[in-house]
Amino acid sequence: MRARQDAPAHRRRLASILAPFVGGCAGIQSTFSAFGTEAESTRALTLGMTIAGVLIVAGVAALVVHAIRSPPGRLDHRGGMRVILWLGGIGPVALLTVLLLLSLPTMRSLRAEPGGLVIAVDGEQFWWRVRYAVTPERIVESANEIRLPAGRAVTFELASADVIHSFWIPGLAGKMDMIPGRSNTLVVHATRAGRFRGACAEFCGLSHARMAIDVVVLEAPEFDRWLAEAQRPAPDAPDAGRDLFGAYGCDGCHAIRGHFAGSTIGPDLTHVGSRKSLGAGASAMTRDAVARFIRDSSSLKPGSRMPAFPKMPPDDADRIAAYLMDRR
Numbered sequence: 001m002r003a004r005q006d007a008p009a010h011r012r013r014l015a016s017i018l019a020p021f022v023g024g025c026a027g028i029q030s031t032f033s034a035f036g037t038e039a040e041s042t043r044a045l046t047l048g049m050t051i052a053g054v055l056i057v058a059g060v061a062a063l064v065v066h067a068i069r070s071p072p073g074r075l076d077h078r079g080g081m082r083v084i085l086w087l088g089g090i091g092p093v094a095l096l097t098v099l100l101l102l103s104l105p106t107m108r109s110l111r112a113e114p115g116g117l118v119i120a121v122d123g124e125q126f127w128w129r130v131r132y133a134v135t136p137e138r139i140v141e142s143a144n145e146i147r148l149p150a151g152r153a154v155t156f157e158l159a160s161a162d163v164i165h166s167f168w169i170p171g172l173a174g175k176m177d178m179i180p181g182r183s184n185t186l187v188v189h190a191t192r193a194g195r196f197r198g199a200c201a202e203f204c205g206l207s208h209a210r211m212a213i214d215v216v217v218l219e220a221p222e223f224d225r226w227l228a229e230a231q232r233p234a235p236d237a238p239d240a241g242r243d244l245f246g247a248y249g250c251d252g253c254h255a256i257r258g259h260f261a262g263s264t265i266g267p268d269l270t271h272v273g274s275r276k277s278l279g280a281g282a283s284a285m286t287r288d289a290v291a292r293f294i295r296d297s298s299s300l301k302p303g304s305r306m307p308a309f310p311k312m313p314p315d316d317a318d319r320i321a322a323y324l325m326d327r328r
């Protein structure tokens, strides 16, 4: 009866012990919550090796207990040598051979489909430039969010404009460095639709820890519709925020297709309002956060290269933010 009364507290204790070990296994940014072929095979291999490791340790512990309990002299010299030969030589070689054979297929990179989509991603301080090559001549630029079609292989061409970054979407595939002056290729294959997240995995400066990337996997037909839509410029309509965007010179760094040909120094903002996060994961995409970012980006993102506008009246920042939130 007493054990029954204690059960919830007991379970709570067990949960609190296990929490640090399993707390990171689920969610939108986890190798264990895989949504790509490469991450799925890595997860299977990791689980297989963990189970094998636990069985080996348990077997060795059982042998030790058996040896301690056996009467002295039960194993002669020849018997001892046989144990060393099998458990210290033949056993480990056989086990490592099996593990090597199991892991070889997961080391092979995925193959790009001929004519498949190529997405160029450049690491910047501290954001991601994303360019979809709809055709080699027709490029759709975006930033800080990647959309992928489920069930199709996509080739990433990874480079960096400044320092070394590392492109890592744990649920999709392994990480790959983005190195200035060279282009690294990573082929991925998303297996299910959903919203996920990746991050920069190489220390690159003050806001390295605020350099995340949103990943949206769509069913293939939905992706095709989205990509066709994303190529359209912003509709031409008068807007006070649009005028202020130009008056404050925001187009000196940012482009909004159809409104400001602008420059490609900063992130493309044509569809900024449809992104989930602001400043590569620095904050949720809300009108207030955008207005705050405009006046003082370093308050949300230390080390950001965007200049501060401390003298900009809050109403102006709010109007520009409203205009940007409408860019969907």
Ligand code: CUA
Residues within 6 Å of the ligand: 123, 126, 164, 165, 166, 200, 201, 202, 203, 204, 205, 207, 208, 209, 211
């Ligand atoms: Cu980019 Cu760390």
